[in-house]
Amino acid sequence: EIVMTQSPATLSVSPGERATLSCRASQSVSSNLAWYQQKPGQAPRLLIYGASTRATGIPARFSGSGSGTEFTLTISSLQSEDFAVYYCQQYNNWPPRTFGQGTKVEIK
Amino acid sequence: QVQLQESGPGLVKPSQTLSLTCTVSGGSISSGGYYWSWIRQHPGKGLEWIGYIYYSGSTYYNPSLKSRVTISVDTSKNQFSLKLSSVTAADTAVYYCARLAAAGTWDYWGQGTLVTVSS
Numbered sequence: 559e560i561v562m563t564q565s566p567a568t569l570s571v572s573p574g575e576r577a578t579l580s581c582r583a584s585q586s587v588s589s590n591l592a593w594y595q596q597k598p599g600q601a602p603r604l605l606i607y608g609a610s611t612r613a614t615g616i617p618a619r620f621s622g623s624g625s626g627t628e629f630t631l632t633i634s635s636l637q638s639e640d641f642a643v644y645y646c647q648q649y650n651n652w653p654p655r656t657f658g659q660g661t662k663v664e665i666k
Numbered sequence: 667q668v669q670l671q672e673s674g675p676g677l678v679k680p681s682q683t684l685s686l687t688c689t690v691s692g693g694s695i696s697s698g699g700y701y702w703s704w705i706r707q708h709p710g711k712g713l714e715w716i717g718y719i720y721y722s723g724s725t726y727y728n729p730s731l732k733s734r735v736t737i738s739v740d741t742s743k744n745q746f747s748l749k750l751s752s753v754t755a756a757d758t759a760v761y762y763c764a765r766l767a768a769a770g771t772w773d774y775w776g777q778g779t780l781v782t783v784s785s
Contacts, residue, residue: 601762601777601778602775603775604772607769607771610765613771647713649770654715656715657713659712662704
């Protein structure tokens with residue numbers, strides 16, 4: 559099973575600032591990596607797939623990069639609605655399809 | 667717009683079987699191209715994939731749960747279902763149904779339903 563490790567666990571950022579979230583895979587997942595956003599009491603929402611492709615309707619301030627074992631999600635200028643928990647997920651080797659443990663982006 | 671809605675008991679006794687149904691609207695399960703999934707989230711924790719089913723009935727399960735999980739589909743009702751047997755308190759979680767696209771990501775999710783295992 560591929561283990562996904564996200565860092566940091568919590569990221570404190572002021573509105574308007576840049577946020578950089580990391581995700582590391584225990585073995586290469588190529589570019590088969592997705593990012594999801596989850597707000598309290600809501601289901602996750604797909605943000606990025608293929609490591610860098612934004613899903614339909616996702617604002618351009620969200621960008622993804624990386625391949626192999628190291629990935630990054632960048633939010634260029636945090637808006638109030640962006641404070642949430644972010645999960646990475648690999649779909650290169652399955653079963654199982656595995657998620658990271660999440661990074662909480664909170665208001666500084 | 668595809669919508670998914672979970673339904674089922676919110677309280678299950680230990681050792682019994684958890685049963686949930688997901689009703690899909692705005693799209694047909696039978697149209698193919700997607701896998702219909704169950705994912706759970708323990709309180710305050712991360713996401714765990716349980717398994718998924720294709721409209722033909724082919725299933726794939728998380729190895730860690732495989733011995734206790736059954737996912738089935740009813741295309742006439744545009745629904746798919748989850749059964750998890752021999753539940754314990756460790757199965758208390760929010761259960762989501764979701765659509766898995768061929769690309770490998772979940773693009774539509776239900777709102778989730780909390781299932782508590784307690785006597």
